[in-house]
Amino acid sequence: MKNNAVRTAVAVGIGSALFFVLGRYVAIPSPVPNTNISIQYGLLAFMAALFGPVAGALIGLIGHTLIDFSYGWGIWWSWVIASACFGALTGFTAKGLNLADGVFEAKGIIMFNVFQAISHAVAWLVIAPVLDILIYAEPANKVFAQGLFGGISNIITTAVVGTILCVAYASSRPKKGSLKMDQ
16 A cells, blocks of 8 residues: 555656646647647646546646746636646546556547546536636636637647557556466
């Protein structure tokens, strides 16, 4: 049990740092104000699928908080919470994926991408805009437009980056039962 806690803590530290670097320095400007095309959600989905919902939530929470803090505009809690929720929701896919066993084939790729798309839809079409309205009294049309663009672009970038990371990781692991003891 202690080993899992240490493993999760290390994953959260490394994942948060990578999420921050990708979100801060590899953000692609978009035509929608205050919204970037973000590749860090592919990393977050991969880390959450590998280490579970708690790690996913903490990586999203800490990484997004650091990004907002570094820009100097203050922490935009509605979107930070949405990132944490995306990480947690995507982390539940870990139960159905066999990445650590070296298996990530068509069924796993489809499951990963369906679940990440649903998780992004919940995070960016519901959680972020509703919290923007409740916390910051932002206009509904603005925040739902931002959420729609962010959600769609995040689904696409996660499908590409997240799938590549999952395939690469699974292919680097020995398949369960493939190693035999010499006699």
